[in-house]
Amino acid sequence: IDAAGLESEQSAADKLAFLLKSITAVKQDIECKLADLTYEVVCHAGDFTNPFTVPDDTWTLIPFKTIYYQPSTGTFLDGEFTATKTGYYDVDVFFYDKDIVTPIVELGLRIGGDFDGFLADYCTIGTDKLKLQGGRKVYCRAGQKIYAQLYQNSGVDIEFNSVAYPGTDGYISISFAGSYRAATNL
Numbered sequence: 001i002d003a004a005g006l007e008s009e010q011s012a013a014d015k016l017a018f019l020l021k022s023i024t025a026v027k028q029d030i031e032c033k034l035a036d037l038t039y040e041v042v043c044h045a046g047d048f049t050n051p052f053t054v055p056d057d058t059w060t061l062i063p064f065k066t067i068y069y070q071p072s073t074g075t076f077l078d079g080e081f082t083a084t085k086t087g088y089y090d091v092d093v094f095f096y097d098k099d100i101v102t103p104i105v106e107l108g109l110r111i112g113g114d115f116d117g118f119l120a121d122y123c124t125i126g127t128d129k130l131k132l133q134g135g136r137k138v139y140c141r142a143g144q145k146i147y148a149q150l151y152q153n154s155g156v157d158i159e160f161n162s163v164a165y166p167g168t169d170g171y172i173s174i175s176f177a178g179s180y181r182a183a184t185n186l
Contacts (some may be wrong), residue, residue, distance in 0.1 A: 044069040046171035051161040059149040081146045088178040092135040093148040095170035105154035114144035
């Protein structure tokens with residue numbers, strides 16, 4: 001057997017060990033990224049069990065009650081989601097009332113939490129349909145809350161009633177969108 005040009009067994013073993021370590025490191029990195037960046041619905045809630053009032057000139061929590069998708073990480077209670085996982089969340093909110101009768105008023109929808117608040121939609125209504133809808137990405141640390149609020153400036157309190165048909169309806173949907181390492185939160 002002509003062994004000219006063949007590597008020693010030690011050299012081949014070293015190269016194989018290096019290759020296996022590299023493959024293992026890449027595999028772990030991919031698994032970590034997939035685990036952290038998996039887009040998952042965390043919570044989806046809607047409906048209101050009782051009428052609720054939005055006072056004049058005050059941001060007021062929308063008290064969504066019925067949980068359609070129970071969070072496996074975090075909790076949802078009376079319209080507020082409390083995160084147990086730090087990262088980025090997609091939050092979508094829809095709120096409407098088909099036959100609300102109010103004075104001419106501006107209504108605003110804000111998506112917010114312990115971190116900040118962001119005006120997602122607004123409209124001016126009188127005796128017409130009310131529809132507010134918005135969404136945003138939210139950076140939330142573990143223990144912080146995410147919620148939606150309404151604002152109105154009619155000069156009087158406005159009651160929203162989900163009991164009387166067609167009444168008030170809507171939802172809040174929260175999805176985990178990426179790990180805290182996905183971007184720099186400024």
